[in-house]
Amino acid sequence: EVQVVESGGVLVQPGxxxxxxxxxxxxTVSDNYMTWVRQAPGKGLEWVSDIxxxxxxxxxxxVKGRFTISRDNSKNTVYLQMSSLRAEDTAVYYCARxxxxxxxxxxxxxxxxxxxxxx
Amino acid sequence: AIQLTQSPSSLSASVGDxxxxxxxxxxxxxxxxxxxxxKPGKTPKLLICDASSLESGVPSRFSGSGSxxxxxxxxxxxxxxxxxxxxxxxxxxxxxxxxxxTKVE
Numbered sequence: 001e002v003q004v005v006e007s008g009g010v011l012v013q014p015g016x017x018x019x020x021x022x023x024x025x026x027x028t029v030s031d032n033y034m035t036w037v038r039q040a041p042g043k044g045l046e047w048v049s050d051i052x053x054x055x056x057x058x059x060x061x062x063v064k065g066r067f068t069i070s071r072d073n074s075k076n077t078v079y080l081q082m083s084s085l086r087a088e089d090t091a092v093y094y095c096a097r098x099x100x101x102x103x104x105x106x107x108x109x110x111x112x113x114x115x116x117x118x119x
Numbered sequence: 120a121i122q123l124t125q126s127p128s129s130l131s132a133s134v135g136d137x138x139x140x141x142x143x144x145x146x147x148x149x150x151x152x153x154x155x156x157x158k159p160g161k162t163p164k165l166l167i168c169d170a171s172s173l174e175s176g177v178p179s180r181f182s183g184s185g186s187x188x189x190x191x192x193x194x195x196x197x198x199x200x201x202x203x204x205x206x207x208x209x210x211x212x213x214x215x216x217x218x219x220x221t222k223v224e
Contacts, residue, residue: 044204044206044217044218044219044220045155045157045163045206045208045217045220046217047208047214047215047216047217050215058213058214058215059214060214060215061120061214094162099168103168103210104210104215105153105165105168105208105210106155106163106165107165107174109162109163110162111162112162
């Protein structure tokens with residue numbers, strides 16, 4: 001069974017850094033399209049970043065230069081390194097997987113991890 | 120970035136109603152559009168891909184149409200479990216973008 005599990009969300013001060021982890025089961029991250037989508041409280045969905053099986057990665061303009069997506073194949077884990085965090089980065093962050101063959105849409109969603117950026 | 124404008128932002132409907140939600144792209148995206156359903160407190164669910172291709176297991180009362188800049192999601196006969204927020208997403212080019220959502224209540 002395909003499952004996606006995120007972790008790492010906490011309360012962090014503005015300007016701080018944080019790393020989110022996504023450790024799925026039932027599939028190999030290096031073979032799949034993986035993405036992070038966030039949702040601010042009471043707001044809509046916002047695509048953040050994604051990474052393809054070949055290693056190509058893309059970012060939303062709002063996080064470019066501050067966030068980095070990466071993958072550790074030995075741990076079957078995807079990461080989202082976030083730095084220079086701002087209040088507007090406060091959101092539930094979902095790790096998600098695309099279909100097979102890989103396409104930039106989401107089929108499997110994690111339950112999300114809450115990141116709160118506040119003093 | 121390609122902007123997706125959904126309308127209406129919310130609508131009130133009753134069980135059995137036919138519901139239509141529109142999604143307009145700021146530039147042509149062919150049929151590279153997906154629709155998701157999100158219920159309160161739940162993660163989104165992919166309903167339709169490629170503008171009109173129904174995902175496996177999605178009831179046939181859901182349908183999608185359109186190409187270029189104008190797209191629609193139609194629920195032919197609204198069921199109690201369909202009250203939710205619906206989002207469109209374009210995957211024609213980066214950055215990927217979602218519409219603002221339509222709440223069906």
